[in-house]
Amino acid sequence: MSTYFSMRDIVKTYHVGDEDQMVLKHVNLDIEEGEFLSILGPSGSGKSTMMNIIGCLDTPTSGEYILKDRKIGSLNQHQLSQIRCHEIGFVFQQFQLLPRMDAMENVELPLIYAGMGLDKRRQLARKMLIRVGLADRMHHYPNQLSGGQQQRVAIARALAVNPTLLLADEPTGALDQATGRQVMELFQELNDEGRTVIMITHDLAIARHARRIVNILDGVLTEGVSEYD
Ligand SMILES: Nc1ncnc2c1ncn2[C@@H]1O[C@H](COP(=O)(O)OP(=O)(O)O)[C@@H](O)[C@H]1O
Numbered sequence: 576m577s578t579y580f581s582m583r584d585i586v587k588t589y590h591v592g593d594e595d596q597m598v599l600k601h602v603n604l605d606i607e608e609g610e611f612l613s614i615l616g617p618s619g620s621g622k623s624t625m626m627n628i629i630g631c632l633d634t635p636t637s638g639e640y641i642l643k644d645r646k647i648g649s650l651n652q653h654q655l656s657q658i659r660c661h662e663i664g665f666v667f668q669q670f671q672l673l674p675r676m677d678a679m680e681n682v683e684l685p686l687i688y689a690g691m692g693l694d695k696r697r698q699l700a701r702k703m704l705i706r707v708g709l710a711d712r713m714h715h716y717p718n719q720l721s722g723g724q725q726q727r728v729a730i731a732r733a734l735a736v737n738p739t740l741l742l743a744d745e746p747t748g749a750l751d752q753a754t755g756r757q758v759m760e761l762f763q764e765l766n767d768e769g770r771t772v773i774m775i776t777h778d779l780a781i782a783r784h785a786r787r788i789v790n791i792l793d794g795v796l797t798e799g800v801s802e803y804d
Pocket residue numbers: 589590591598616617618619620621622623624625
């Protein structure tokens with residue numbers, strides 16, 4: 576196995592008014608390709624800040640983030656957006672589907688950004704929706720779908736560009752327990768196919784679906800779940 580990414584002494588500080596708040600406190604984390612990791616922590620502990628840095632949506636105040644042998648701090652905006660578009664699939668708590676587009680069109684969206692032609696992206700979007708079990712919902716709009724189905728559309732959209740990393744921030748936070756478990760089973764299948772999966776959650780039962788758990792508490796990252804046991 577080879578290293579997917581490596582975080583070394585990552586610090587993130589936010590400045591609000593006259594105050595400095597250190598939200599990530601010297602975080603070190605190494606992920607192997609093909610891992611399924613949960614980042615577990617309560618609200619306000621720094622989970623989304625971690626996700627933003629892992630997903631190249633934000634940069635740390637100090638420290639080094641190396642993603643597949645590239646020093647992320649030395650890349651320009653274009654290079655970062657290329658990584659986000661082609662290598663990482665994002666899944667969010669509130670699905671973030673576009674309400675005026677049906678399931679197909681939502682899944683096609685990242686493929687439009689990737690420059691794929693109409694026929695090819697229709698075909699691929701259809702395949703992805705079948706993959707997540709929505710063969711019979713392709714032309715439903717988000718408000719015509721249940722929460723679990725909307726999250727499946729969002730997962731199909733995340734998978735469309737064939738990312739090597741699936742990065743999910745509280746993906747079951749808006750779902751009931753049974754539906755959340757189904758989404759976790761889907762993540763496990765995607766991980767079995769060789770994709771690296773990182774899931775952020777405040778819910779220990781959900782976190783336990785991953786093979787490895789790290790705990791974040793007040794910006795300090797530690798291996799395991801001791802604080803919760
Ligand atoms: N853009 C920002 N500006 C200032 N403070 C922020 C910003 N984003 C997050 N924070 C603060 O950082 C801390 C961690 O936030 P966050 O990473 O969203 O936590 P979590 O996702 O675990 O709930 C919180 O105290 C939050 O108020």
